[in-house]
Amino acid sequence: MTPLISANQLEEILNSGENVLLCDCRFDLADPLSGKKSYEESHIPGAIYVDLDKDLSGIKTGLNGRHPLPSPEAWAQTKTRLGISPNTLVVAYDKQGSVYASRLWWMLKATGHANVRVLDGGLDAWNGPMGTIPRAPAPCTQAVGVMPYAGxxxxxxxxxxxxxxxxxxxxxxxxxxxxxxxxxxxxxxxxxxxxxxxxxxxxxxxxxxxxxxxxxxxxxxxxxxxxxxxxxxxxxxxxxxxxxxxxxxxxxxxxxxxxxxxxxxxxxxxxxxxxx
Missing domain, CATH: 3.40.250.10 (Rhodanese-like domain)
Structure with a gap:
């Protein structure tokens, strides 16, 4: 399965009623709050916001880099909180050339979640409707298992x-x-x-x-x-x-x-x- 999905393919899947978790990963290193603000103003309907600093990074020590990976235990807890169950189709997108969506893609793939795609072209490629009502994540009913990062x-x-x-x-x-x-x-x-x-x-x-x-x-x-x-x-x-x-x-x-x-x-x- 290709790691990419086109905007037309995504729209077809959404119209079919298939269960998809859309993850808006927009971010700006120079302005860390702007991604969430943009999401709150407009996003693909039904998408949740996934934050590079808060969701896709761990605790910084000053010696482990600017965006250290969360521990496998912390990442499993985050997946549970975001509603990423093992069988969920996850589609990630951003508006920065898929940079931040790629980070989510890798973190999921590396911890055993194969059913994840990146929206090719990101929000710029999306011609469907846009929503303005933020969606709160629906946590998984069962905790997601802890998996080490492969690769x-x-x-x-x-x-x-x-x-x-x-x-x-x-x-x-x-x-x-x-x-x-x-x-x-x-x-x-x-x-x-x-x-x-x-x-x-x-x-x-x-x-x-x-x-x-x-x-x-x-x-x-x-x-x-x-x-x-x-x-x-x-x-x-x-x-x-x-x-x-x-x-x-x-x-x-x-x-x-x-x-x-x-x-x-x-x-x-x-x-x-x-x-x-």
Whole structure:
């Protein structure tokens, strides 16, 4: 099953009466309250709001990155509260090129929830009706089971990989930040030594993903002999890296993994090397 769903496909499913949980994931790193405000003003009817900071991130310690993953136990509690039961079809969307929707997609997939799709093109692709009445989540009647994150890479493995070179790190940030220029989000500029750079926006034509054929060719050319299972994705805080993960899956490359702590965790320890 492709991880993407078109606006027309979504509208057909909604009109059929099939049980779908729409998750509005709009967010702005520079203005964390604007996503929820936009949702309250207008959204796809029936959608709930899922907040990057409050729902899709855990407790920050100052050393574990700007958007650390919640523990598997905390994430299971959040899924229960949001009404994401094991068989629920979840469709995530945003208005930022599917960046935040991709984070929800990965977190669900990584904890065993296969029935999740991202609305291709996000809210910009939606031509159906819009609602203005926020919907409160309907919690699951039974607690969702705790599952560890499959495909999660911890900082110790990334550090060890500097010597073993078993994997190739792909950084999803913009070219200038990758090279330590114009860094405004983290206190240190640069990248993990040996990492490659694939800006997440290169996965898109405007706001929609490129075709599977286009993405397959681009990632084939980019990776060369590197296998998908040898790829570790990262970015600034483990969000846009999920976009590259999703794009690779659209292209048919499965098995790559996520270093969720990403650059904001890596650079929090001055003992870790930095490359410009």
């Amino acid at each position: 999660l890479v911890l900082v110790e493995e990334v550090l060890g990989n500097l010597q073993t070179k078993k994997s190739k790190v792909i950084d999803a940030r913009a070219d200038d930040r990758f090279h330590g220029q114009n860094e405004t989000l983290d206190p240190v500029g640069g990248h993990i030594p040996g990492a490659l750079n694939r800006f997440f926006k290169n996965n898109l034509n405007a706001t929609a993903f490129k075709t599977p054929e286009q993405l397959f060719k681009e990632f084939s050319d980019f990776l060369g002999p590197i296998k998908a299972s040898e790829v570790i994705h990262q970015c600034g805080s483990g969000v846009t890296a999920c976009h590259n993960l999703l794009a690779m899956e659209v292209a048919g490359f499965k098995g790559s993994r996520l270093y969720a702590g990403s650059w904001s965790e890596w650079c929090a320890d001055p003992a870790r090397p930095v490359e410009l």
